[in-house]
Amino acid sequence: GAGVSQSPSNKVTEKGKDVELRCDPISGHTALYWYRQSLGQGLEFLIYFQGNSAPDKSGLPSDRFSAERTGGSVSTLTIQRTQQEDSAVYLCASSPRTGAQFFGPGTRLTVL
């Protein structure tokens, strides 16, 4: 498809387990962003990849969170030892060098 895709759409896991969330950006978009959104809240910035530069990890809430971007395309957000407060919708977006970012449908994570 032409848009940003994310998988899985929903993930239910048990506290303490690791999860991986995947993002496929729009082809040709060289910037990729991860955000977290709790119910009824705004967007919380997590991490940002821009071209070939080192990622901006300033929004990651703890060292349990990490992300990588392989080949300048697909990105994986990993949360280790999940906690109940990690429950949220995780949104991925991509953008060209300038202009708007476009969002994927999100992954709803529920930690039991």
Place this chain on the structure above:
Amino acid sequence: AQKITQTQPGMFVQEKEAVTLDCTYDTSDPSYGLFWYKQPSSGEMIFLIYQGSYDQQNATEGRYSLNFQKARKSANLVISASQLGDSAMYFCAMREGDSWGKFQFGAGTQVVVTP
């Protein structure tokens, strides 16, 4: 420091009326972009409209227009002829710099359109 401020947490508007959503921003960079996104209850974030800091004219996209007042650092979204489907959360965002800038989002404004 908060770079994007949306002071209206929520508002009601009657169908077919116009509504203005406030957004103020803070930057010292002469080059920046301003964006509005819509997030309906389904959760997807939909890009609505963009205004560049050097654009001379206010941006318009269909029923959406951006009232850009550079000196006041204001970028209000105007939705004309509101429809029931306009009920959603609206986010203002800014991207600083000529390129590769990180996006800063406001807290959002919840709009409810009533018949």
